[in-house]
Amino acid sequence: MPNPDVSPYDALLLVSFGGPEGPDDVVPFLENVTRGRGIPRERLEEVGEHYYLFGGRSPINDQNRSFLAAMRADLAAHGIDLPVYWGNRNWDPYLKDTLRQMSEDGVTRAACFVTSAYSSWSSCRQYRENLWDAVDALPDGAARPALDKLRHYFNHPGFVAPVVDATVAALADLPDEARDGARIVFVTHSIPTAMNDSSGPPAQGGGAYERQHRDVAAVVSGRVAEVTGVEREHDLVYCSRSGSPRTPWLEPDVNDHLEALAAQGVPGAVLVPVGFVSDHMEVIYDLDTEAMETAEKLGLPVRRAGTPGDDERFVAVVRQLLLERAERERGGDPEQPALGATGPMWDRCPVGCCPNPRAERPALCQDTA
Numbered sequence: 001m002p003n004p005d006v007s008p009y010d011a012l013l014l015v016s017f018g019g020p021e022g023p024d025d026v027v028p029f030l031e032n033v034t035r036g037r038g039i040p041r042e043r044l045e046e047v048g049e050h051y052y053l054f055g056g057r058s059p060i061n062d063q064n065r066s067f068l069a070a071m072r073a074d075l076a077a078h079g080i081d082l083p084v085y086w087g088n089r090n091w092d093p094y095l096k097d098t099l100r101q102m103s104e105d106g107v108t109r110a111a112c113f114v115t116s117a118y119s120s121w122s123s124c125r126q127y128r129e130n131l132w133d134a135v136d137a138l139p140d141g142a143a144r145p146a147l148d149k150l151r152h153y154f155n156h157p158g159f160v161a162p163v164v165d166a167t168v169a170a171l172a173d174l175p176d177e178a179r180d181g182a183r184i185v186f187v188t189h190s191i192p193t194a195m196n197d198s199s200g201p202p203a204q205g206g207g208a209y210e211r212q213h214r215d216v217a218a219v220v221s222g223r224v225a226e227v228t229g230v231e232r233e234h235d236l237v238y239c240s241r242s243g244s245p246r247t248p249w250l251e252p253d254v255n256d257h258l259e260a261l262a263a264q265g266v267p268g269a270v271l272v273p274v275g276f277v278s279d280h281m282e283v284i285y286d287l288d289t290e291a292m293e294t295a296e297k298l299g300l301p302v303r304r305a306g307t308p309g310d311d312e313r314f315v316a317v318v319r320q321l322l323l324e325r326a327e328r329e330r331g332g333d334p335e336q337p338a339l340g341a342t343g344p345m346w347d348r349c350p351v352g353c354c355p356n357p358r359a360e361r362p363a364l365c366q367d368t369a
């Protein structure tokens, strides 16, 4: 079989958030994340403590290193010889440095895979602003690689499959008497309600962040019901609220929700962190530490489902989206797998998609007006 055609791409770029790698990194990292955001001092000190509890080291960079190794192996196993780069928004390796390396290496056009699956300013457009900044910062006269963001994958079968398996495994781990009546509680990162209201293309009326989560939650619970032979109710709740207490953010909070479930007499719950691609700090602190403490206090049996991480089906999504997009850029019409009601997402975000809540800023990977 001939090797797959990846033209017009000559590189792949993994784009992520970044995290501290030791205690001395924590404060500078938090400053990078929150510059100009008006996050109260107390909230920052509190989040710093979450990191210090884990030795000042976020799990996210090691998870990306492992994902990169898996991606390279997957590409090689499928006859694709493409350099793979990695750059972050908030910590080393910074996107700006990575773009410089790509430019020096002669990369002309790279496909970008972002470790965030949904629409919203925080989870999509801000990364596209970061890409614009990184290209903009290239020195005068340096070659400027073109960057294309691969489509959103929250509803891609290769993202959904490991979430389904992890939910089934977490249910199996509940005590027998809690299992059949257990609630499936999907959890994602809270964002300001205004950011949710403006997420997605203006023509769709906003609310894309929440809607996309509800769509994938319905798909996963439907599949879990098929596999386990038991219909269970499910909910979508939020973790990691930040910002000023006066600003409304998406609710309910996962801890409040567990209390409500216990009060209703629900016998148990499985937390499914569908908003996260791997076990970030939000998962190991906000869910495994804080929400589990809440569950224990309530005497409510709760298990946390795993995230896709470097599951080979999720790793393969990168290659599948790369080949799909390459073919589309060459004028072809490949199949675009997608589960649920939303359908396959766009290649380029529409004008006005997920606006920056503070000031309009240039971004890459969108339609030109």
Ligand SMILES: CC1=C(CCC(=O)O)c2cc3nc(cc4[nH]c(cc5[nH]c(cc1n2)c(C)c5CCC(=O)O)c(CCC(=O)O)c4C)C(CCC(=O)O)=C3C
Pocket (backbone or CB within 6 Å): 017, 018, 019, 020, 030, 033, 034, 037, 039, 043, 044, 047, 058, 059, 060, 115, 116, 117, 120, 122, 123, 189, 190, 191, 192, 240, 241, 242, 243, 275, 279, 280, 281, 282
């Ligand atoms: C939607 C969303 C995702 C999911 C999409 C994606 O993955 O991108 C996400 C991911 C992440 N968020 C992370 C860390 C932080 N986020 C913060 C602050 C904020 N997050 C926000 C939203 C999101 N964040 C928002 C609206 C803020 C307020 C400030 C602002 O308007 O930007 C703060 C400041 C302290 C605080 O206030 O919590 C920290 C330290 C880490 C690294 C974790 C690790 O180390 O493992 C990851 C993967």
Ligand SMILES: [Fe+2]
Pocket (backbone or CB within 6 Å): 189
């Ligand atoms: Fe965050």
